[in-house]
Amino acid sequence: MELISDSHVPKYAQIADIFRQRIARGIWAQGLRLPANENLAAEFGVSRVTIRQAVDLLVRDGIIEARQGRGTFITGILKQDRWLKVETTLSDLAEVYRDTSPEIINISESRTDAPLLPEDGKAATNYVFMRRVHSRDKRPYCVISIYLDEKVFRKSPRRFRKETVIPILKDMREPTISSARQTLTIGTADLEVAKLLQVPLNSPVAEVRRVFTTADRTVIYLGEVTYRGDFIRIDMDLRP
Structure with missing residues (x-):
């Protein structure tokens, strides 16, 4: 071989x-x-x-x-521990984050512009950037970079710093999420990600990019998530 x-x-x-x-x-x-x-x-x-x-x-x-x-x-048996399901609806995604209750380690926070694409929508005036690691039972499973509209962040800064962001956004009455999209690509772990996720360099990872906009197409949330490839699974219904 x-x-x-x-x-x-x-x-x-x-x-x-x-x-x-x-x-x-x-x-x-x-x-x-x-x-x-x-x-x-x-x-x-x-x-x-x-x-x-x-x-x-x-x-x-x-x-x-x-x-x-x-x-x-x-002497031991290896099981495929693909417990984390990448959901395809906003409601289900919010529930996943509620149910898993990840341990959150905040790596950095700053005010910055968001790396938006033309098709994403309009940029907010300012964004709060948060980079964090989510873990379960002390095992890191994803690294996430979050760009959150600063006006939204200021509504509940303590919660946004300590909890997963999507369930908070889903429950807020204002602003209302009008559009939520995500794309998934397969990649490999670079040096920083490999260290944070405790996997070998170039290990398979799933990269998910999520964009939430309001009715006027203002992007209030951009999330760039890198998941360990050996933890996630995707189930989809195929229309006939």
Whole structure:
């Protein structure tokens, strides 16, 4: 199996991820003895030292166990923990944030312009920028950059700083959200995102861009969210 030679991810980390996928998909079942390091080294075209480094990562995770004189065995089961559903309606999205009650770490806050596209709508006079990390059970699952109309922010600054923004906006009587759109693209984690989400560099991520406007097309909210790829799922009804 060929590895990505020009990737910033070390070869041993790439191999460890392949091992995890084999275990998660049941290709390597619990209790299985792994092939000898020499055989794995030949499969991936690397040294035995690189294979031992990959194995050590999984040993630390409690997924496999090296037994003296017997070999290395699968002792744990990896499940696909895709618990976070990316909703496709504003009401459902607000409920997701209410139900998950994420732990919020605010990284920065400032006043700035929002990076709007021509099709997004009209810019508000000023925006409050907040960059934060959402976690669940101490595990970070998304990094979000929020641009919130400063007039809206001033209505409830304490809540906006401490709580998820979308449920607050959804419940406000003024201003009323007239249009809410989001786009999703698949990307890879850069150095900063990888560090914040605690994933290897270039890991798969889902990038979601959300824009909320009022009746006069003023953008009151722009959210740029990067989700860990191994946490999210999208369910959609396909019209016949």
